[in-house]
Each structure stands twice: as structure tokens, then as C-alpha cells.
Amino acid sequence: MPTLFTSLPLDTLRAIVQEVDAAPSLHAALEVMVKRVAEAMQADVCSVYLLDDRNQRYVLMASEGLNAQAVGEVYLNKGEGLVGWVGSREEIVNLEDAESHPRYHYLPETGEERFHAFLGIPIMYRRNVMGVMVVQHREKTEFSEAAESFLVTLCAQLSGAIAHAHAVGQVDVFRKPSNTPTSKTFQGVAGTSGIAIGRAVVFYPVADIDLVPDRQADDIQEELKLFQEAVIAVRQEIAELDAKMQDTLRPEERALFSVYLRMLDDHALPAEIAARIRAGSWAQGAVRVIIQEHSSQFAQMKDDYLRERASDLRDLGRRLLTRLQAGDHHQRDLGEDSILLGEEISTATLVELPLNHIAAIVTTEGAANSHMVIVARALGIPTVVGVTELPITQLDDAEMIVDAHQGRIFVHPARRIRQKYREIQREEEQAAKDLKAYENRDTVTLDGHRVALFVNTGLMIDVIRGTQRGAEGVGLYRSEIPFMLRSRFPGEEEQRMTYRQQLSHFANKPVIMRTLDIGADKDLPYFSIKEENSALGWRGIRFTLDHPEIFSTQIRAMLKANIGLNNLNILLPMITSVSEVEDSLYLIERAIFEIETEEGIKLKRPPVGVMIEVPSMLLQIEDMASLIDFFSVGSNDLTQYLLAVDRNNPRVAGLYSAYHPAILRTMNLLVQKCQEVNRPVSVCGEMAGDPATALLLAAMGYSSLSMSAANLLRVRKTFCNIELTEAKTLLADVLKMDNPALIRSWIGYYLDKKGLSDMIRPVQQTF
Numbered sequence: 145m146p147t148l149f150t151s152l153p154l155d156t157l158r159a160i161v162q163e164v165d166a167a168p169s170l171h172a173a174l175e176v177m178v179k180r181v182a183e184a185m186q187a188d189v190c191s192v193y194l195l196d197d198r199n200q201r202y203v204l205m206a207s208e209g210l211n212a213q214a215v216g217e218v219y220l221n222k223g224e225g226l227v228g229w230v231g232s233r234e235e236i237v238n239l240e241d242a243e244s245h246p247r248y249h250y251l252p253e254t255g256e257e258r259f260h261a262f263l264g265i266p267i268m269y270r271r272n273v274m275g276v277m278v279v280q281h282r283e284k285t286e287f288s289e290a291a292e293s294f295l296v297t298l299c300a301q302l303s304g305a306i307a308h309a310h311a312v313g314q315v316d317v318f319r320k321p322s323n324t325p326t327s328k329t330f331q332g333v334a335g336t337s338g339i340a341i342g343r344a345v346v347f348y349p350v351a352d353i354d355l356v357p358d359r360q361a362d363d364i365q366e367e368l369k370l371f372q373e374a375v376i377a378v379r380q381e382i383a384e385l386d387a388k389m390q391d392t393l394r395p396e397e398r399a400l401f402s403v404y405l406r407m408l409d410d411h412a413l414p415a416e417i418a419a420r421i422r423a424g425s426w427a428q429g430a431v432r433v434i435i436q437e438h439s440s441q442f443a444q445m446k447d448d449y450l451r452e453r454a455s456d457l458r459d460l461g462r463r464l465l466t467r468l469q470a471g472d473h474h475q476r477d478l479g480e481d482s483i484l485l486g487e488e489i490s491t492a493t494l495v496e497l498p499l500n501h502i503a504a505i506v507t508t509e510g511a512a513n514s515h516m517v518i519v520a521r522a523l524g525i526p527t528v529v530g531v532t533e534l535p536i537t538q539l540d541d542a543e544m545i546v547d548a549h550q551g552r553i554f555v556h557p558a559r560r561i562r563q564k565y566r567e568i569q570r571e572e573e574q575a576a577k578d579l580k581a582y583e584n585r586d587t588v589t590l591d592g593h594r595v596a597l598f599v600n601t602g603l604m605i606d607v608i609r610g611t612q613r614g615a616e617g618v619g620l621y622r623s624e625i626p627f628m629l630r631s632r633f634p635g636e637e638e639q640r641m642t643y644r645q646q647l648s649h650f651a652n653k654p655v656i657m658r659t660l661d662i663g664a665d666k667d668l669p670y671f672s673i674k675e676e677n678s679a680l681g682w683r684g685i686r687f688t689l690d691h692p693e694i695f696s697t698q699i700r701a702m703l704k705a706n707i708g709l710n711n712l713n714i715l716l717p718m719i720t721s722v723s724e725v726e727d728s729l730y731l732i733e734r735a736i737f738e739i740e741t742e743e744g745i746k747l748k749r750p751p752v753g754v755m756i757e758v759p760s761m762l763l764q765i766e767d768m769a770s771l772i773d774f775f776s777v778g779s780n781d782l783t784q785y786l787l788a789v790d791r792n793n794p795r796v797a798g799l800y801s802a803y804h805p806a807i808l809r810t811m812n813l814l815v816q817k818c819q820e821v822n823r824p825v826s827v828c829g830e831m832a833g834d835p836a837t838a839l840l841l842a843a844m845g846y847s848s849l850s851m852s853a854a855n856l857l858r859v860r861k862t863f864c865n866i867e868l869t870e871a872k873t874l875l876a877d878v879l880k881m882d883n884p885a886l887i888r889s890w891i892g893y894y895l896d897k898k899g900l901s902d903m904i905r906p907v908q909q910t911f
Contacts, residue, residue: 156184157294161301166440173305174206181279181298182208185291189259189280193220193227194306195273202227202276209280210254218253225249230264230276236296237264240286263287265295269303270795277302307533327558330531332506333797334551335517336854338526339569340504341562342481344555346540347489353461355487356432357540360424368418371427374467375414379405381463407460413438428468432537435461478502483544485536490667491516491628495603499523504546506553508534514791515666518780518830519625522606522852528553530797575902579857583613587860593868595842597860598656598850600828602626607649609853614860617653619850620715620776620828621646623698624661624668632670633694639701647709654711656753656776656828656850657702659695659728660688661717679781679790684718689727699735703747712750715776719754722764725771728752756814756825757781765814769821777814777846779829783807802831803884803891808840812879815844826850835862835903836891842868843875862895862903870894 160180167173174192182190189209193202200222204215220227229247230237242248242262261281267274277299279287348355361367386401407413413434420430435457442454478484478501488509494516502525510516510529520527526548534553545554545565554561587595598619599610610618626642627634634642647655663673663683675681688695699714706712716728729752736747751773754761758781761768768775779802784791786807789800801807811831818825826848831837833851838859841849851859874894878887895901 157297160184160298164301164305170305171205173302177277177298177302178206178208181277181295185279185294187279188282189278191278191280192267192275192302193278194275195222195231202231204254205275207254209259214251214253214255218251220249220251225251226262226264227276227278230266230278231273234266234268234273236266236292237262238287238292239263241284242280258282260284261287263291263295265292265299267299267303267306269307274303274306326556327561328555330534330553330555332528332531332534332551332553334548335505335510335514335527335529336521336525336548338504338524338546338548339565339572340481340483340526340546340548341565341569342483342503342544343479344485344506344539344542344544345478345482346536347484347486347493353432353435353458353465355537356428356465357537358429359426359540361421361426364422364424367421367425367427367430370468371414371417371421371430371464374427374464375408377467378460378463379408382408403456404460407457413460428465431461431464431468483546485534485539487536489516491519491625494519495625495629499525499605504528504548506531506534506544506546508532508536515664518600518852519602519622521830521833521854522600522602524854579861582857582860582864585614585860585864587863589863589866589868589871591867591869593842595863596848597856598654598826598828598848599853599856600850601646601853604645606853607646610856611649613853613856615650615653615853615856616848617650617711618646618655618657619826619832619848621655621657622661623657623659624666627660627662627668628666630670636697636701636704639698640705643702643705643712647705647711650711651709652711654713656713656715658715658717658755659685660698663687679784685716685724685728686718689724692731695728696731696735699732700739703735703739703750706750707745707747710748710750713774714750714752716752716754717778718757718781719768720758720760722767722771725754725768729771755828757785759785762810762814762817765817766821769818769823773823775814775818775823775825776850777811777825777827777829779807779811779827779831782810782829783831786810801884801888802834802837803887805879805882805884805887808887809879811841812844812875815846819845824848833859835859835900836888836895838862839866839871839891840875840878843871858903862900865898865900 160177163176163180164173167176178190178192181187187209189207191207191210192205194205196203196219201219202222204210204218207215222228223232226237226239226242226245226247226249239245239262241260243260259280259282261283263279265277267277277295279291279295346355346357348357382401382404417427417430417434420433421427425433439454439457442457478498480501481503482501483504483506484497484502485506487507489505489507494505504526505520506527507529508531514529517527517529526546528546528548528551531553539555542555543557545557545561547554547565587597589595596616598617599606599613599615600620600622601607601610601618602622602625626639643657646657661684662668662671663681663686664678666683667673673682673687682690688698702712702714714732716725719725732752736749739745740747753774753776754768754772755776755778757778765775780791783789783800783802783804787799787804789796791800811827815825824847827841827846828850831841832849833855835858838849839862842863849859874891878890881887881890892901892904895904
């Protein structure tokens with residue numbers, strides 16, 4: 145029997161996607177989708193059913209070909225009919241005669257008895273069924289593979305829009321719209337544990353037009369004045385560019401400048417933007433809205449020339465925005481209990497802000513073990529990342545609750561939810577007071593085994609908290625953080641003074657200083673490294689060996705800072721080969737020789753170690769041992785490389801787990817190899833600061849564990865209330881297991897029996 149629709153052009157697919165993207169709401173997008181799909185496939189019917197999870201049913205939300213009165217009224221219970229079958233199977237269903245199928249369920253209100261051929265496609269978003277798209281035809285025949293592929297592609301595009309609409313409240317077929325802010329809940333990835341209640345402050349990069357938040361104007365006349373000044377300045381800027389290029393470009397190539405000036409005519413874009421300002425919007429938000437509206441319209445046009453004008457409009461919008469921001473700090477001041485929102489917030493940006501005013505951080509990008517999150521963890525700031533559906537431009541100054549234990553965000557929370565979370569905050573404050581009893585205790589297990597706990601530092605606040613909480617030294621000093629706080633590479637003396645502070649605070653205790661480790665998610669504001677795959681790119685020792693002038697300056701500063709203290713240890717990051725270690729040692733020895741020769745100071749060569757972050761190191765322990773004095777495992781990167789999971793990608797965040805059997809077995813193998821070559825090995829990654837995995841690491845035989853100051857007391861309390869012999873039995877059990885969730889549950893069960901469940905499982909409530 146012949147199949148329907150053997151080919152569908154790519155241009156048709158692109159045009160539908162562009163028109164759907166430009167739709168002002170999800171309902172409008174669905175109407176566009178069903179109409180355009182029916183036309184493109186010459187189908188008699190195209191319908192979209194969305195899953196209403198609350199009531200466990202699929203609701204007909206848009207249709208071309210079925211009874212229009214049925215839209216929004218007709219539904220099928222979850223699992224009912226062919227639509228329910230598509231959803232439950234999460235697979236394509238392609239039938240030549242739907243009526244003869246045992247799962248067929250007739251809906252008289254739709255008038256669908258005339259149709260036979262049936263093609264159902266599940267609309268999936270992150271493994272969840274959002275709805276089902278159905279195409280029907282009168283003839284008894286199957287749809288082609290080309291038709292299936294066409295609809296699968298469209299449904300993949302549509303799924304994100306549906307998920308976003310659910311998140312911002314556009315999809316609720318049982319509630320009438322209201323002007324009252326509706327309480328919404330969003331799910332992200334927990335980064336730094338804690339609870340925060342406060343008001344949102346949207347942080348957005350300069351001239352990033354898509355992230356400018358909605359905000360009411362404090363003074364409409366002042367906003368109009370600022371906007372008019374920006375328009376005049378941009379007109380002048382364009383005119384100067386035109387004059388500059390007069391002898392370089394041909395007239396037709398300079399025509400773009402004339403287009404820009406026409407767009408900036410008082411009766412064109414400026415009139416629309418000014419009207420929005422008069423309606424109450426601040427100038428920057430008005431620019432964003434108008435530019436987005438027009439560029440969306442241009443982007444869906446069929447004519448190539450007109451489509452290109454969308455990028456011109458956005459460029460013009462960025463120019464206006466830059467001018468508006470020139471005389472303005474463009475970020476709202478952070479008051480107390482500010483919840484910082486952004487698409488992505490870098491470490492450098494974070495540490496420049498007034499940290500005492502930041503109650504929590506929430507981002508739409510990023511993952512739980514990004515560098516920014518690690519720093520936030522050290523500062524004790526609750527952080528949730530990867531909240532992909534969060535409509536940040538709409539949330540400036542919104543009341544919010546951040547539950548960074550569960551990765552949950554509440555916007556405009558109901559009173560009962562606020563009350564519950566205030567109770568949880570009080571409980572956590574009491575728990576923190578109880579932990580203070582462990583500040584001056586030794587970390588000794590019930591059966592007499594001492595565990596060395598070190599602190600990870602970068603800012604002076606880490607040093608202060610670390611010394612207060614009894615850290616036995618610094619297991620990882622992140623030297624890149626002082627580099628991030630400057631507008632240029634710091635000089636030798638600047639670095640020496642910074643390093644001296646760290647070493648002096650821990651006099652007579654070891655301080656392990658990692659050489660500059662930038663790249664991947666650790667950018668310097670004045671030296672950004674842009675790469676397609678930065679995690680595998682120019683980072684760590686690869687960068688510093690390519691810039692020996694930077695490496696040598698840093699080593700000289702460390703060596704001079706160590707004079708008279710002699711507690712410095714140097715750690716080399718991102719090592720993958722013996723040659724990298726040899727090159728680094730040569731530069732270290734040369735720096736020692738230069739200082740001794742030039743300044744007449746006799747130096748003691750500090751111990752030098754390497755980080756184990758890359759799987760290739762597993763096979764080179766013996767080779768490295770003859771060159772270096774100690775090893776330090778960076779469990780964050782080692783986990784991401786072993787599992788091939790980008791730890792900064794929220795889409796795969798659920799696959800990144802320190803409880804993965806491959807990670808635990810690798811960590812166990814590593815410590816055995818280091819013991820065989822008689823070299824101490826510590827852990828300075830996040831596994832060390834999690835009481836559950838810290839137990840396993842100590843049982844494996846790691847000589848010391850280094851963590852953020854925020855986790856020191858929790859880990860110490862855990863060790864003081866368990867026996868190491870029991871931890872070794874626990875380790876033997878989990879090394880036989882093959883499931884991360886089972887391993888985590890098994891350790892949790894053990895700590896429950898010890899009365900330590902609060903060390904790994906914070907108070908959780910379901911509302």
C-alpha cells in the first residue's frame with residue numbers, strides 16, 4: 145500500500161520553526177503549528193494534545209481539521225485511546241486504519257470518525273512527555289518515514305516552548321488568568337546547600353539585549369530624556385562610521401548606514417520605544433521588547449535579504465543599550481537578602497559583588513560543580529543552577545525562596561510556604577550553633593583513628609573561617625581567584641603579598657598552592673579563553689607552560705612569600721604527561737637559582753605535587769612518583785572526564801555523580817597505586833567535603849581531605865561519631881555495587897543508624 149508524503153523540504157521545516165518561535169504565546173504557537181503542518185503535509189487533520197499532569201489527562205489544545213469547539217474542552221485520560229498509547233509508550237505510532245486498532249477511542253465531539261490514517265508523535269522534554277501531536281488522513285494508508293522524521297523534528301522544537309510555558313504559567317487549562325502574581329515553582333540543580341528568602345536582583349551582562357529585565361520606570365520623564373540622548377548619540381555614531389568608510393566602501397556597501405539612520409528616525413523605532421516608556425517601562429526594557437518584536441518578525445520572512453535585517457535590528461538595539469548603560473551602573477544595587485539571578489554568573493563577577501548582601505544565587509545555565517558554585521560553596525551562599533525554564537527578565541524584584549537542598553525555586557511564594565521555610569531556616573541556624581561545639585575538637589574516630597582535615601581557600605574569608613574551624617592546613621589554595629579580582633595580570637610583588645597572607649595565617653601548617661588554573665569555566669575578565677570544548681582545551685598547566693613569563697612570575701612570588709615560613713607546597717594542575725612536569729620543575733628550579741643568585745637569599749625547595757584530574761594519570765603514577773613529592777586528586781574534573789559528563793551542562797547534570805561505581809573504584813585504585821610508590825595522596829575535590837563520600841575516602845586510605853570551610857565541621861562531626869573499621873566494611877560493600885543511587889542510599893542508611901542523617905540529608909519538605 146502506498147505511503148503518504150514521501151518527502152518534505154527543509155525550507156518548509158525551517159519556516160514553520162521560525163513562525164512558531166515568533167508566536168507571542170504558546171497557544172498562538174500551537175495554532176500556527178497545526179495549521180502549517182496540515183498544509184505542509186496536505187493532511188486532513190493536525191492536532192496537539194497537551195498532558196495535564198494535575199488531572200492525569202491529555203487535553204486537545206489546538207487542531208486544524210477537527211471540530212473547533214472541541215479545542216480546550218475534549219480530553220482523554222492518561223493511557224486512554226491512541227493518544228494515551230503514544231504517551232505511555234513514548235514512541236511513534238503509525239497506523240493505516242486507526243479505527244480498527246483495539247486502543248482506538250472515539251470522541252464524538254471532535255468529528256474524527258471520517259479519518260483512518262493516524263500518525264502520533266510524543267512531544268518529549270528531558271525524558272518527560274509533554275503531549276502528543278497527531279496527524280490524520282481520510283485514506284487507509286501509512287505515513288512515510290519522511291513524515292515521521294518531519295514531525296519528530298517539529299515536536300523536539302515544540303517541547304521546549306511547552307516546558308517554558310508550563311514554567312511561567314501560560315498552560316493552565318483549568319484556571320482563569322489573573323493579574324495577581326501567581327506562585328510558581330521551578331526545578332534546577334542544587335549547587336550549594338541552604339535556604340534563602342529574599343527578593344530577586346537580575347544580573348545581566350552589558351549590552352546583552354535578551355537578558356535586560358522588565359522594570360518599572362521610577363521617573364518616566366527621566367527615562368525618556370536618557371533614551372533621547374541615546375538615540376542622538378547612536379545617530380552620530382552611525383554618521384561618523386559612514387563618513388569614515390566613504391573612501392573605503394562603495395556606495396551600495398555603505399547603504400546599511402542609511403538603513404540604520406532611517407530606523408532611528410523619530411517616527412520609526414524611537415517612537416515605538418518612547419511609547420512603551422510612557423506606558424511605564426524603564427528605557428532599557430522598552431528597547432529590549434521593541435527590538436525583539438521586530439527582529440522576530442524579520443527572522444520569519446521568506447526573503448533572504450529581509451531575514452538578514454533581523455541581525456541589523458539587534459545590532460542597533462545593542463548600540464542603544466550600550467549608550468543607555470554608559471551613564472548608568474545598569475545593575476540594581478544589592479540590598480540585604482538579595483537573590484542574584486542571571487543566565488550565567490562568572491566567578492570573577494561574583495567575587496566583585498558585595499558578598500554580605502547576597503542571600504542566594506540562581507542561574508539558568510551552569511551545573512553543580514562549576515567553579516562559580518565551588519566558590520559560592522566556600523562562601524556559604526545557597527546556589528541553584530541549571531534552572532532552564534526560569535523567566536529571569538520577568539522576575540526583577542520578585543519575592544523568592546531558594547531551596548538549595550532540593551534545587552527548588554519558589555517565585556511569589558504562598559504564605560504557608562514562607563512560614564514553612566522560615567521554620568526550616570530556624571532549624572538550620574540551630575544546627576549551625578550545635579556544630580560550633582566541634583570547632584576545637586580533633587578529628588578522631590570512635591576507634592581512635594585521626595583524620596587530617598584541610599581547607600580549600602582562595603579569598604581571605606576562607607582563611608579566616610578555616611582557622612576558626614580548626615583546619616590543619618590548606619589543601620588547595622586557588623591562586624586564580626586573586627587574578628580574577630584584578631583588571632590585569634598581577635605583578636610579582638602584588639602576588640607575593642597575597643601569598644604571604646595565606647602562608648602566614650597557617651604558619652607551621654602546610655599550605656598547598658596550586659599554580660594558575662584558568663580555562664574551561666575559570667575565565668579572567670581581561671583574558672577570556674573562548675573554545676568550542678574548553679574542558680579539553682587550553683587550561684591549567686597547558687596555558688602557563690605556553691606563557692612561562694606568567695608561570696615564572698607566580699613561582700618567584702610564591703618562593704619569596706615562603707621565606708622564613710617554609711610551609712609552601714606547590715601543586716601543578718591539569719597534568720597529563722611527564723614532560724609537563726619536567727618543564728614545570730625546570731622553571732621552578734630556574735626561579736630558585738635566580739632568586740638565590742640575584743638577591744643572595746638561600747631558599748629551601750618546596751615540595752612539588754601534581755593534581756590527578758585526567759584519566760591518563762592512572763597509568764602514570766609510577767612515572768610521576770620519581771619526579772614529585774605528593775599527589776592531590778581533583779575529584780571534580782576526574783569525575784567529569786571518567787564519566788564523559790560536562791559538569792557545566794545542566795542537560796547532563798543528573799549523570800554526574802561521585803557515587804558512580806566507576807568513580808569509587810578509581811579512587812580506591814588510585815590510593816593503592818600511590819601507596820605502592822610511597823607518595824602521600826590527598827583529595828581536594830568536592831568528594832572530600834561531602835560527609836558520605838569523605839567516609840569512603842578515609843576508609844580507602846587517603847592521607848588528608850581538603851574541603852570548603854563551610855563543610856569542615858559537618859565532616860568532623862561525622863568522623864567523630866563513627867568507627868573507621870565500620871567505614872571500611874561500608875566501603876567493601878559499596879565497591880561491589882553497580883548503581884549510584886543504591887550506593888548513596890546504602891551510605892545514607894548507615895549514617896541514619898548513627899544518628900547522622902542531618903549531615904547528608906538536610907531538612908526537606910514537600911508542598
